[in-house]
Amino acid sequence: MTSFPLPLTELMGHWGSYVVYALIGIAFGMTLESAGFGNSKLLAAQFYFKDMRVFKVMFTAIIVAMTLIFLSTSIGLLDYNLIWVPPTYLWPGIVGGLIMGVGFIIGGFCPGTSLVGFATGKVDAIFFVMGVLTGIYIFGETINTYAVFFDSSYMGRFTIPELFNVSYGSVVLGIVVAALLIFIMAQKVEAAVNKQPIKPFPGWSKPAAGALIAMAVAALLIGQPDNDDRWQSIAAENQAKLDGRLVQIAPAELLNLMNDSKLKIVPLDVRKEQYYNQFHLQGAVHVPLECVLDKAEEFQFELANTVFVIMSNDEVEATEAWKILKAESVPNVYILEGGINNWLDTYASESFTNDNKIRLRELDQLAYRFDAATGSRHPAAEPNPNVLDLNYEPKVILELKRAPVTGGCG
Amino acid sequence: MSNQSRAKPYMNPYLAGTLLGIVLFLAYFITGSGLGASGGLNRLLVFVQNAVNPEHIDQVPYLLKMAGGSTNPLDSWIVFLTVGTIFGGFFSGLLGRRVKFETNKGPQINNATRWIMAFIGGGLMGYGARLARGCTSGQAMSGGAVLSVGSWAFMFAVFVGAYALAYFFRKFWN
Numbered sequence: 189m190t191s192f193p194l195p196l197t198e199l200m201g202h203w204g205s206y207v208v209y210a211l212i213g214i215a216f217g218m219t220l221e222s223a224g225f226g227n228s229k230l231l232a233a234q235f236y237f238k239d240m241r242v243f244k245v246m247f248t249a250i251i252v253a254m255t256l257i258f259l260s261t262s263i264g265l266l267d268y269n270l271i272w273v274p275p276t277y278l279w280p281g282i283v284g285g286l287i288m289g290v291g292f293i294i295g296g297f298c299p300g301t302s303l304v305g306f307a308t309g310k311v312d313a314i315f316f317v318m319g320v321l322t323g324i325y326i327f328g329e330t331i332n333t334y335a336v337f338f339d340s341s342y343m344g345r346f347t348i349p350e351l352f353n354v355s356y357g358s359v360v361l362g363i364v365v366a367a368l369l370i371f372i373m374a375q376k377v378e379a380a381v382n383k384q385p386i387k388p389f390p391g392w393s394k395p396a397a398g399a400l401i402a403m404a405v406a407a408l409l410i411g412q413p414d415n416d417d418r419w420q421s422i423a424a425e426n427q428a429k430l431d432g433r434l435v436q437i438a439p440a441e442l443l444n445l446m447n448d449s450k451l452k453i454v455p456l457d458v459r460k461e462q463y464y465n466q467f468h469l470q471g472a473v474h475v476p477l478e479c480v481l482d483k484a485e486e487f488q489f490e491l492a493n494t495v496f497v498i499m500s501n502d503e504v505e506a507t508e509a510w511k512i513l514k515a516e517s518v519p520n521v522y523i524l525e526g527g528i529n530n531w532l533d534t535y536a537s538e539s540f541t542n543d544n545k546i547r548l549r550e551l552d553q554l555a556y557r558f559d560a561a562t563g564s565r566h567p568a569a570e571p572n573p574n575v576l577d578l579n580y581e582p583k584v585i586l587e588l589k590r591a592p593v594t595g596g597c598g
Numbered sequence: 599m600s601n602q603s604r605a606k607p608y609m610n611p612y613l614a615g616t617l618l619g620i621v622l623f624l625a626y627f628i629t630g631s632g633l634g635a636s637g638g639l640n641r642l643l644v645f646v647q648n649a650v651n652p653e654h655i656d657q658v659p660y661l662l663k664m665a666g667g668s669t670n671p672l673d674s675w676i677v678f679l680t681v682g683t684i685f686g687g688f689f690s691g692l693l694g695r696r697v698k699f700e701t702n703k704g705p706q707i708n709n710a711t712r713w714i715m716a717f718i719g720g721g722l723m724g725y726g727a728r729l730a731r732g733c734t735s736g737q738a739m740s741g742g743a744v745l746s747v748g749s750w751a752f753m754f755a756v757f758v759g760a761y762a763l764a765y766f767f768r769k770f771w772n
Contacts, residue, residue: 192627192628193626193627193628193629193630194628194629196628196629205629205675206675206678207678208628208629209629209675209676209678209679209682210678210679210681210682211682212621212624212625212628212629212633212679212682213678213679213680213681213682213683213684213685213686214682214683214685214686214689215621215624215682215686216618216621216625216633216679216682216683216686216735217682217683217684217685217686217687217688217689217690218686218687218689218690219614219617219618219621219686219690220618220683220686220687220690221686221687221690221691221694221696222608222609222614222617222690222694223608223609223611223614223615223618224608224609224611224614226687226691226696227608227702228702228703228716229702229703229704229771230608230702232771233771234760235760235761235764235771236764236768236771236772240611241608241611244611244612244615245611245612245614245615245618246615246734246738246739247615248611248612248614248615248616248618248619249615249616249618249619249622249739249743250619250739250742250743251619252615252616252618252619252620252622252623253619253620253622253623253626253743254742254743254744254745256619256620256623256627257623257626257627257743257744260627266626266627268744270630271626271630271631271744272626272630272631272632272740272744273741273744273745273746274731274732274736274737274740274741274744274746274748274749275746275748276746276747276748276749276751277731277748278747278748278751280729280730280731281730281731281737281748281749281751281752281755282730282751282752282755283726283729283730283755284726284727284728284729284730284731284752284755285726285730285751285752285753285754285755285756285758285759286726286755286756286758286759287722287723287725287726287729287730287759288722288723288726288727288730288733288734288755288756288759289755289756289757289758289759289760289761289762289763290719290722290726290759290760290763291718291719291720291721291722291723291724291725291726292719292723292756292759292760293719293759293760293763293764293767294715294718294719294722294763294767294770295715295716295717295718295719295720295722295723296702296715296716296719296771297716297719297720297723298635298723298733298734298735299635299636299639299723299724299727299733299734299735300633300634300635300636300683300733300734300735301734302720302723303635303639303680303683303684303687304683304684304686304687304690304691305687306684306687307684307685307686307687307688307691307697308687308688308691308696308697308698309691309697309698309699309700310699310700310701310702311699311700311701311709311713312701312702312703312712312713312715312716313716315713315714315716315717315720316716316717316719316720316723317639317720318717318720319716319717319718319719319720319721319722319723319724320636320639320720320721320723320724320727321639321642321643321720321724322717322720322721322724323720323721323722323723323724323725323726323727323728324636324639324640324643324724324725324727324728325643325647325724326721326724326725327660327724327725327728327729328643328644328647328658328660328661328728329658331660331728332658332659332660338729343747343748345746346746346747346748347744347745347746347747348745348746348747348750349745350747351747356745359745360745371612389612390610390612390613392613393612396616
């Protein structure tokens with residue numbers, strides 16, 4: 189729906205996109221080093237309340253980035269669905285975090301800060317980096333002994349607004365205000381521990397804090413786009429694709445794709461349960477139309493070679509579902525041309541179509557009568573692709589996936 | 599000492615935090631991914647392991663994902679980010695005249711003790727970062743900014759772990 193994040197691989201090629209990451213890395217390293225994070229003594233001082241630099245830098249960075257991100261998404265400049273939100277594995281995260289906290293107070297760095305310490309010749313950082321590599325090595329060798337725990341308490345892409353069932357804007361504003369209050373406290377705590385007068389904030393910090401609050405309020409008032417807003421922003425281009433029949437694929441193309449081992453085809457059946465029970469394609473995933481939006485998030489996690497082909501009895505519900513998924517930026521979504529009815533016209537035996545045709549029916553109802561809930565046991569559920577050689581115009585073009593499948597720590 | 603007196607002081611933490619926040623925002627805005635560090639180190643390590651003993655990689659599923667068959671473990675954005683971070687730290691250190699071989703430690707311990715501590719702490723950090731699927735940059739800061747529940751839980755755990763043991767290690771730092 190939006191132009192950001194950029195489809196980097198498409199724009200710059202596989203290796204070209206890495207140049208951007210290297211530049212971001214340079215900016216990251218420069219800010220970390222300027223902040224004093226190459227110095228383990230300064231980092232450790234955080235835990236004795238002498239210099240709360242770690243806390244100040246980290247939370248300033250979080251509230252600045254968070255506010256800019258959610259203001260951008262609220263005005264439709266950035267697509268939240270296409271940015272990497274680390275999936276929650278609650279307990280492995282907490283246990284790993286505790287181990288890291290212990291490592292922090294013993295070693296005096298975290299992995300990112302040790303890199304800039306290493307780069308500026310700090311000998312303790314060099315030992316720390318060697319330690320990190322050793323720790324990672326041991327992890328790789330031992331993880332198989334408790335992989336069940338490593339993969340436990342998985343909650344997917346789960347956000348704080350979803351946890352408390354409140355809007356994104358109010359969480360953003362709440363965190364900004366809380367962080368600013370904690371900064372005021374941090375100045376006082378430092379002064380008390382060091383027995384020195386309270387250090388004033390720099391002159392620019394008050395207007396900057398005001399600007400952050402104003403942006404957070406703006407994000408709250410505008411609100412995050414819902415599925416309908418998201419569709420409206422892409423409607424012009426995508427309605428043309430629907431009208432031009434560019435995304436409706438012939439039954440023969442679907443059948444061919446289903447037998448293509450390089451692709452993962454998800455036949456997405458959005459009909460009511462009664463229809464699904466009567467007949468569906470072998471391997472069809474049943475997601476009734478009203479549940480499609482909830483599933484969109486999960487579909488983002490599918491592999492890059494996944495193609496979704498949506499089907500209803502004709503095309504009405506399938507088209508609705510297509511719009512929903514398209515608006516949520518799910519890549520590679522198509523519609524089965526003519527729906528299940530057309531599929532049966534194409535692949536069911538002549539005796540079946542002659543005997544069971546329903547003459548009078550409404551749009552998007554099943555055109556054939558089934559005496560029992562045959563599900564996918566009906567012969568037309570899995571036709572042999574080699575028997576009928578049908579001509580069709582191929583329409584599926586695999587898009588490069590834009591939503592990152594890895595992020596944070598790769 | 600003369601060298602140290604010429605070193606420029608570190609940036610005001612709120613200014614550094616603001617700049618870091620803008621870098622983090624741009625990382626998300628342009629690429630869709632946040633920042634990270636431990637993932638890059640992981641892949642550098644796997645690259646070496648793969649060069650030394652490729653058969654072993656094929657026996658460990660966790661390593662196989664990064665270097666199985668013809669997969670090049672260095673063929674990942676995080677590796678470039680990590681290498682960039684090292685260069686960026688070096689440039690910034692040069693500009694601030696802070697590039698210098700030295701060991702930062704508390705006054706009560708010697709260099710060798712500090713180095714052993716750094717190695718052990720690093721080991722715990724590296725292990726914990728893989729278990730938590732991210733480090734302070736990739737999980738706590740990046741995930742925190744996009745409001746992931748797991749990232750916030752992780753962040754609190756790191757601070758809890760460090761503060762809980764800070765008292766016992768006070769001699770090493772003060």
